[in-house]
Every structure is written in C-alpha cells, then in structure tokens.
Amino acid sequence: MGQLLGPSFPSDIGLAVSGGGDSMSMLYLAHNWTRIWGVRLWVVTVDHGFRPESADEAAMVARECSELGWPHSTLRWHWDGQGNKMDAARRGRLEMIDRWRGDLQHVLLAHTRDDVAETFLMRLARGSGVEGLSAMAASRTVRHGGSRPLTAPEFDGVLPQQSMPVKGGPGHHSAFQVVRPCLTMTRAELRHYLRTLKGRWVEDPSNDDPAYGRSRIRQALPALAELGLDVTTLADTAERMARARNALRARAVQVWKEIGHEGRAGHIPTGEILFDRSGFEPVERDTQLRLLAAALQWVSSAEYRPRIAPLDALLDRLLAGGAGTLHGCEARMERDKLRIFREFKAVQGLTQPLDQGDGRVPLWDGRWQMHGSDTKGEFVRALGEDGWAQIGERPEAAPPFHSAKSLPSLWQGDTLVACHALGHTGTPGTRLWPMGQEMGSFARFLLSH
Known part of the structure; x- marks a missing residue:
C-alpha cells in the first residue's frame, strides 16, 4: 500500500468486497493497515443477482464491516441479457462502483497472482499478443464521462460523500484509480491469512463451474504446474510481457x-x-x-x-x-x-438535448461536451449531409466532407445553428464548444x- 499510495495517503479510500476469500482477506488486511495510517475505509459489495445466495453474501459482508467499524453499501446490478455475461458483469461492476464512490479517488480490488496467471492463459488461448498477455497493473486509471446518481432501489447502506453537480461537468471527478495491492500474493497465501485470523468468507460455486473459461483454466493449472507452468512462472512471464508492452x-x-x-x-x-x-x-x-x-x-x-x-x-x-x-x-x-x-x-440519429438550467453539461457520443444557448428546443446531433449543405464558406483547415459528416453540431428543428469546426458559429449569443479529449x-x- 505504501508503494501504491504513499507517502501522502488519501484520507478516505474505497474497498470492493464480494464476500469471497480474496476480497475478505483484503478487508482484514486493509482494516489493520488503516489503523496504523489513519485512513478511513468505505466498503462496497456489488450484488449481480446471478445466484440466490448473493444477497445473503452481501449481508454477511455488511455485518462483518459493522463489527469492524466501517461503513458498507450493497449495490444491485441487473444483467440485460446482452453480450457475454461475465464481461457484462465486470463492466457493470465498475460502472456501479463509479456511481457509488462519490468523492473517493481510489478503490481497492483484490486481484491476486493467481488471477494474473489465469488471465495470461485465457488470453494466450485467444491468440493475444504482447498487449493482451501483459500482467494487469497494480494501479490504473478508470475514466468515465460522468455518472448517473444512484437511486434508492439500487443500493442499501451508507454512501461516501457525494459532491453536488458543478457547472461545466459532472459532480465528481471523472476518473479514479483502481488499486490492486494483492497482486504479489497468491490465493493460497490469502486463504492462510484468513484461517489464521479465523475470518469469514464464502466460496462461489461458479468458480468451479466448467461453463466458465476461467474455471476451466483454474482446474487445469495443477496439471500445467507438473510441466513447469505453475502460477509463479506464468505470472512472471506476464510481468515481463508488461515491460515489453x-x-x-x-x-x-x-x-x-x-x-x-x-x-x-x-x-x-x-x-x-x-x-x-x-x-x-x-x-x-x-x-x-x-x-x-x-x-x-x-x-x-x-x-x-x-x-x-x-x-x-x-x-x-x-x-x-x-x-x-x-x-x-x-x-x-x-x-x-x-x-x-x-x-x-x-452516430447517425444520435441526439442530445441541451441542458436547460441545472448547470450540468450533457455528453454527446460519450466524449463531446456541448455548451449551447438558452434557446429551448436546441439539440446536438451529427452534422450529416443536410448540415453540410447549410454550411457556407468553410475554413481552409476544416475537415473534408467524409469526416465532417460525423462532427457534433447544434440544431433547432431542421435548421443548423452551429458547427464551429466548419466555421459556422450560429447566431450571436449562441455558445457551442465541442470539448472532446483535450488537445x-x-x-x-x-x-x-
């Protein structure tokens, strides 16, 4: 933790705990660490609802946090049935944590050395190159363009401090750090720590379900270890690939x-x-x-x-x-x-009404912040052919037609109000400023x- 967050530690930090052995070990480790360094923990459990026992497991984590003296929240996420189930769950978990974290800038996750080795083998089976075979980072930035606030049916418990929305952007920082302090530890080490402390945890039966690729890899590891491909060797290789990356x-x-x-x-x-x-x-x-x-x-x-x-x-x-x-x-x-x-x-057909009073700037296409006038009914959409036809003289450095069609532009009905990148600034008083990734x-x- 000192290497990842020191020497100036945050006063508050998030901790994601599922109730499994790895994350419960991290809870006890973090509990002892924070008493030394004066850091306040905020614990969160995301209930995916995949198994009927998941609600009881979240309640177990909440009780344990209460005994340890830390605030806990349970977040409820529901899969819409689209795409890969486990990938959707991973994405959904990060999104829910982002919506929960408020002003917290760091969230701990309990990935271990075993996770590094298993991920390496899964990606090797998919034919990944250097990028895919590289070990996950001990700390990485997760960026979001703003998050919807949690509603009462989506959570139980105590939320971290939530800033009020600010003019010109979302109500909290749009990026946070995922921190993995257990990457140098094996799953067996963490289980030993749990047993020594007589800690509580649950075993997720899906970890042994051969329907999941990670479970099949995990079951194959003992046989691979006999060939010299043990967890340490695989994880070390993934770390060398990360250096090459x-x-x-x-x-x-x-x-x-x-x-x-x-x-x-x-x-x-x-x-x-x-x-x-x-x-x-x-x-x-x-x-x-x-x-x-x-x-x-x-x-x-x-x-x-x-x-x-x-x-x-x-x-x-x-x-x-x-x-x-x-x-x-x-x-x-x-x-x-x-x-x-x-x-x-x-982006064809993607529209975004302009904000009309609460000070927040909506996002169009997940990346453009649009500042418009106070005229009611204005909205943002792609320029398209009809917008291109309404543009008069264009700046010399303006993008060509095939690229300009997808530019964000401000409209009222069928009338183009503004597209600054093409020199069309609209009527006086109109304020349109597309803020994509900063230059x-x-x-x-x-x-x-």
Missing part, C-alpha cells in the same frame, strides 16, 4: 510525436487522428498496428482495442491506399495523410492503452 508503447509515442497530430480546425478540435502518410508507411508493422488501434479506440471512446484480425486487415487496406471501417470509426489513406475519424453510421491527450492515451 511499455517499451513498445514508448516507441509508438515517439513515432506519434514525429508523424501524427490531433485534428484541429483553427483552435477547434475535430476529434480526428491524422498521420503523415510518408512517415507512417515505412514504420515497423507492430507500431503501425499499435498507432492504428489506439486511434480507433480514442476516436470511438471504446473501452477495448479492436481485435487483431480485423485490425490487420484494415491496415493492409490502408497501406494499399484504400479505406475501411472498424470499431465505429472510418480510416482513409488520403493523398498525403492517413485520417481516422468517427464513422457517420455510428495533447493522445500521447498520454498511447502510454496507457
């Missing part, structure tokens, strides 16, 4: 600074990523793929990188002078540059993705 990221940043830039029309960001064609084409393929993947993820604000097979295919088309779509983006190799921008189909943020994004 960091070196490759640094190389990508170096190339980016030489041949890339974020799109701007004058001083207005356009949300595009641009590479000089003459500089991009001779770069080694791994760096080309890394830059392209990061650009697609950055432009679309997607949580994950695109899969390697379609990414490889798109790069081949671009290097042949063509174009393609992937990850909600479009990429085109133009005469002198490679341009990556938001695909129009991904200069792509280099930082490359270093962390």
Whole structure:
C-alpha cells in the first residue's frame, strides 16, 4: 500500500468486497493497515443477482464491516441479457462502483497472482499478443464521462460523500484509480491469512463451474504446474510481457510525436487522428498496428482495442491506399495523410438535448461536451449531409466532407445553428464548444492503452 499510495495517503479510500476469500482477506488486511495510517475505509459489495445466495453474501459482508467499524453499501446490478455475461458483469461492476464512490479517488480490488496467471492463459488461448498477455497493473486509471446518481432501489447502506453537480461537468471527478495491492500474493497465501485470523468468507460455486473459461483454466493449472507452468512462472512471464508492452508503447509515442497530430480546425478540435502518410508507411508493422488501434479506440471512446484480425486487415487496406471501417470509426489513406475519424453510421440519429438550467453539461457520443444557448428546443446531433449543405464558406483547415459528416453540431428543428469546426458559429449569443479529449491527450492515451 505504501508503494501504491504513499507517502501522502488519501484520507478516505474505497474497498470492493464480494464476500469471497480474496476480497475478505483484503478487508482484514486493509482494516489493520488503516489503523496504523489513519485512513478511513468505505466498503462496497456489488450484488449481480446471478445466484440466490448473493444477497445473503452481501449481508454477511455488511455485518462483518459493522463489527469492524466501517461503513458498507450493497449495490444491485441487473444483467440485460446482452453480450457475454461475465464481461457484462465486470463492466457493470465498475460502472456501479463509479456511481457509488462519490468523492473517493481510489478503490481497492483484490486481484491476486493467481488471477494474473489465469488471465495470461485465457488470453494466450485467444491468440493475444504482447498487449493482451501483459500482467494487469497494480494501479490504473478508470475514466468515465460522468455518472448517473444512484437511486434508492439500487443500493442499501451508507454512501461516501457525494459532491453536488458543478457547472461545466459532472459532480465528481471523472476518473479514479483502481488499486490492486494483492497482486504479489497468491490465493493460497490469502486463504492462510484468513484461517489464521479465523475470518469469514464464502466460496462461489461458479468458480468451479466448467461453463466458465476461467474455471476451466483454474482446474487445469495443477496439471500445467507438473510441466513447469505453475502460477509463479506464468505470472512472471506476464510481468515481463508488461515491460515489453511499455517499451513498445514508448516507441509508438515517439513515432506519434514525429508523424501524427490531433485534428484541429483553427483552435477547434475535430476529434480526428491524422498521420503523415510518408512517415507512417515505412514504420515497423507492430507500431503501425499499435498507432492504428489506439486511434480507433480514442476516436470511438471504446473501452477495448479492436481485435487483431480485423485490425490487420484494415491496415493492409490502408497501406494499399484504400479505406475501411472498424470499431465505429472510418480510416482513409488520403493523398498525403492517413485520417481516422468517427464513422457517420455510428452516430447517425444520435441526439442530445441541451441542458436547460441545472448547470450540468450533457455528453454527446460519450466524449463531446456541448455548451449551447438558452434557446429551448436546441439539440446536438451529427452534422450529416443536410448540415453540410447549410454550411457556407468553410475554413481552409476544416475537415473534408467524409469526416465532417460525423462532427457534433447544434440544431433547432431542421435548421443548423452551429458547427464551429466548419466555421459556422450560429447566431450571436449562441455558445457551442465541442470539448472532446483535450488537445495533447493522445500521447498520454498511447502510454496507457
């Protein structure tokens, strides 16, 4: 904890506890640590509702926290049945924790060395490269564009301090740190600690259910250990892959600074990523793929990188002078540059009414903050062909039609009010300012993705 958070520790910190052995061990460890360093814990349990016992397990955690003297909240998340169940649960858990945490800037999770080894094998089975095979970080930033407040049916217990909404943004910091202090410990070590302290925990039967890929990997580990592929060896390999990943990221940043830039029309960001064609084409393929993947993820604000097979295919088309779509983006190799921008189909029909009085700025497409006038009925949508037709003279640095179609713009009915990136500022008094990722943020994004 000292390495991850010291020497100036936060006064308050979040702690996610499911009731399983790993997280209950972390609760007792953190309880003892905080008594020395004067840190206040806020404990949260996310009940996914997958098993009938889950509510009782959350109640067990709440009772244990009460005995230890820490506030506890139970959050209820419901799967909508879409996509992969376990991936949806992981995403939902982070979203619920973000909505719960209020002013907390750090949340502890109890991932162990065993989790690193299991994840390495799962991703190896999927054919992942250096990025996927790298060990999870002991601390990482989770970014959100603002969160809905929790409602009474979604939680029980005591919530951390929740700031009031502030003008110009969400009511709390849009990023927080996930901290994993147990990554150097094995699951067996934590169980030994629990038994020594006579702690309480529950065993989740899904951990032994062969329907889940992680369970199958976990059951195969003893046999692999006999071949020399034990948890320590696998985790050490994942950590070495993480060092290699960091070196490759640094190389990508170096190339980016030489041949890339974020799109701007004058001083207005356009949300595009641009590479000089003459500089991009001779770069080694791994760096080309890394830059392209990061650009697609950055432009679309997607949580994950695109899969390697379609990414490889798109790069081949671009290097042949063509174009393609992937990850909600479009990429085109133009005469002198490679341009990556938001695909129009991904935002077609997406509208966002402007805020009318509570001071918060709504997000459009998950990344653009739109500041509009006080005129009722105005809304944000993609420019489209009809908006392009209403634009008069455009600035010399404005993006071309195929990219401009997906730009955020301010409308009233069928009338375009403003699209600053194309020089259309609207009527006097109209305030429209598209604030995507701040300029200069792509280099930082490359270093962390």
